[in-house]
Amino acid sequence: MEILFATTNKGKVKELKSAFKTAAINVTLKTNADLDRPPVIDEYGITFEQNAKLKAHELANYSHMLTIADDSGLIVDALDGAPGVHSARFAGPEHNDQKNNAKLLAELGGVPLKKRTARFNTTIVVSKPGHFEQDLVVSGQCEGLILPAPQGDDGFGYDPLFYVPEKQKTFAEMTIAEKNSLSHRGRAISQLLKELPNWLTQFE
Numbered sequence: 001m002e003i004l005f006a007t008t009n010k011g012k013v014k015e016l017k018s019a020f021k022t023a024a025i026n027v028t029l030k031t032n033a034d035l036d037r038p039p040v041i042d043e044y045g046i047t048f049e050q051n052a053k054l055k056a057h058e059l060a061n062y063s064h065m066l067t068i069a070d071d072s073g074l075i076v077d078a079l080d081g082a083p084g085v086h087s088a089r090f091a092g093p094e095h096n097d098q099k100n101n102a103k104l105l106a107e108l109g110g111v112p113l114k115k116r117t118a119r120f121n122t123t124i125v126v127s128k129p130g131h132f133e134q135d136l137v138v139s140g141q142c143e144g145l146i147l148p149a150p151q152g153d154d155g156f157g158y159d160p161l162f163y164v165p166e167k168q169k170t171f172a173e174m175t176i177a178e179k180n181s182l183s184h185r186g187r188a189i190s191q192l193l194k195e196l197p198n199w200l201t202q203f204e
């Protein structure tokens, strides 16, 4: 079976591919990078689910493929839940991972470690062209702390600042398999793998 992962984020692709491989799921995963001039999605939703659906539906319509989309973000308690659904564009129009991390550290300047609690959320939507009312929606969360300085070189996005107390490591200090075993995205993917076979039967 061929599925489109409607994303431009190579880090997400590595994690989903690794999880599918571990679960021995026999799926060929394509991404936006495999399409000819894929649409750029305006993620104007106010929830992760809305944004995941915007991505899944536009790319399903464009590709005519069964399509998965992932909308994720970091929810920081001391910032009243910011950056949340705005995590990708936290640093403004010229955002990138480095600028987003710098902005997060600046906003949390002077906040002691025990008040730097945060969680990641991933919401994944699976859409079949022509059947959007039957979307499959799953989510996962992971609790952690925002460190005052980056630690580790792996991963992407806010990974070097996101510390998981049980592992005494940031996401950027974990292998993909270890991150998937406890991360927001890993948990959402586990739920997806549990629900997908039964969800697919309604289209047989």
Ligand SMILES: O=c1nc[nH]c2c1ncn2[C@H]1C[C@H](O)[C@@H](COP(=O)(O)OP(=O)(O)OP(=O)(O)O)O1
Residues within 6 Å of the ligand: 006, 007, 008, 009, 012, 043, 070, 071, 072, 073, 074, 087, 088, 089, 100, 120, 155, 156, 157, 158, 159, 171, 183, 185
């Ligand atoms: O596991 C993660 N570890 C660290 N950072 C993460 C993670 N997961 C999402 N993030 C960051 C990346 C981006 O700044 C924002 C999500 O934004 P989000 O719109 O979902 O993804 P994106 O724009 O990078 O790719 P796309 O929309 O094409 O799937 O949060």
Ligand SMILES: [Mg+2]
Residues within 6 Å of the ligand: 043, 088
């Ligand atoms: Mg995005």
